[in-house]
Structures are given as C-alpha cells and as structure tokens.
Amino acid sequence: MEPEYQMNIGFVARVMKNFGVRELILVNPPELTGEAYKFAMHAKDVLENAKIVTTLDEALKMVDVAVGTTGVSGKVYLPERTPISPEEFAKRSFLYSGKIGIFFGRESKGLSNDELEKMDFTVTIPTSEEYPIMNLSHAVAVVLYEVYKQKIKAETSTEENRHLRKATREEKDILVRYWSELLETLNYPKDPIRRKYYTIMFRRVIGRSFIYAREIYSLYGPLRLAMEKIKRCENDKH
Numbered sequence: 001m002e003p004e005y006q007m008n009i010g011f012v013a014r015v016m017k018n019f020g021v022r023e024l025i026l027v028n029p030p031e032l033t034g035e036a037y038k039f040a041m042h043a044k045d046v047l048e049n050a051k052i053v054t055t056l057d058e059a060l061k062m063v064d065v066a067v068g069t070t071g072v073s074g075k076v077y078l079p080e081r082t083p084i085s086p087e088e089f090a091k092r093s094f095l096y097s098g099k100i101g102i103f104f105g106r107e108s109k110g111l112s113n114d115e116l117e118k119m120d121f122t123v124t125i126p127t128s129e130e131y132p133i134m135n136l137s138h139a140v141a142v143v144l145y146e147v148y149k150q151k152i153k154a155e156t157s158t159e160e161n162r163h164l165r166k167a168t169r170e171e172k173d174i175l176v177r178y179w180s181e182l183l184e185t186l187n188y189p190k191d192p193i194r195r196k197y198y199t200i201m202f203r204r205v206i207g208r209s210f211i212y213a214r215e216i217y218s219l220y221g222p223l224r225l226a227m228e229k230i231k232r233c234e235n236d237k238h
C-alpha cells in the first residue's frame, strides 16, 4: 500500500520469489525505477508482472480474503488492531479457498485504522517492545516465511502419508498368494492339508500386522524371486 522507497519495493519482490509467491499488487506506488529492479535481483519478473492499482478498494476486489499487517497492535483496545501471530495466520491460511491478499503499509505511516477496518483480520509479528516496528520488506519476509513453512509441512505430510499408507486387503491377498505359490513350488510341507494350514497361518500373521504398503511391496520381490529360482532349477534338472 503506497510504498515509498524503491529499495523496499525491490526487496519485497525478492523475498516474495524466495518464498514462491509471485502476485504483487502495488497500490499507488511511485514510478518504478532501475533501483527497484536492482534490489529485486533475480525477482525482476515479479516487478514486471506486478499489477498496479490506484486505490485500496481496487486491490481488495482482487482478493477473497484480506489480511492487514501492522506493527502497532495498540495499547488500548482497537478492534481493527487486534492481531493474530504470523504463525497462527499461516496455519489458518490453508483453511481458506480463494485468493488471500496480505496487505503491508507505507514505510512512513503504515496502514490507517480506516484501512485496517476493511481487512478480514490483522497480523502482527511479535517484536521487542523497545522497537516493534520492522522494515517493510523484513515484515514481508517473516510473514511469507511462516506461510512457506506451513506449505512445506502440508506437502511433507501428504508425501509421508503416501509412503506410510496401510496395505489394502488386495495387496495383502497378493502377498498370501505368492506365499502359497511358493509352498506349492517347494512342495512343502508334503501334505497338501498342512500346506493349506501354513497358508492360513501366514494370512493370519499378515492380517494381524499393521503392515504398510511399502513394506508389503518389499516382501513381494523375494518371494517371487525364490519361486522363479526354484522353477528354473527344476527345469534344469529335467
């Protein structure tokens, strides 16, 4: 919102790209000069693609959820300045569908109470009481870092879930079938009724275990290989 310094605009673009965020909306900025591009470093594309609007209302229309940020959470009760932490916000951000716009204020006077009133809620980064107000681009970095951390967490947990998925009944049945085929190939035990009994026991053991899919797949291989080797030996004998 009405950024004043080219250096900060450049730094904001840079941290945005660092944390995988690319849509920058500048409300009534100064004309961008080479200095902003210089500080953006490898995030010049973020600046080139920035949408420029003249009023806060125009920017608000472009998002579904508007989050204000302020370093001044107010010593007296001001509803528009009652904040949540960036971490809390980052955790909640995954509950919303639609576009979330995080609004940062002017270097000189931040966002006014009237502007904060238009936001759905406000985020304040906990800082030292001695000097709570951060540099604009530093504040952007902290908020985006928190969102990025939650994003990684969400991605890793789905990745882990994929690997730690419990084996399905069908996957267990395949393992039992391989086991039974191996016993048949070995002709072990010789008595077919006992062979069947061995297979039932194997099914019970697998059924009782909370075996993961990746574990069951690692058991398929040796059983199949053993079966193939025995068959090959039998053929060589003949």
Ligand SMILES: C[S@@+](CC[C@H](N)C(=O)[O-])C[C@H]1O[C@@H](n2cnc3c(N)ncnc32)[C@H](O)[C@@H]1O
Residues within 6 Å of the ligand: 069, 070, 071, 072, 103, 104, 105, 106, 107, 108, 109, 110, 111, 123, 124, 125, 126, 127, 132, 133, 134, 135, 136, 137, 139
């Ligand atoms: C330099 S600050 C503005 C300072 C201004 N004097 C004021 O009173 O708000 C520029 C912007 O950085 C963000 N900011 C700075 N410190 C912050 C903090 N502790 N928590 C959240 N945002 C902060 C806000 O968006 C703020 O409008």
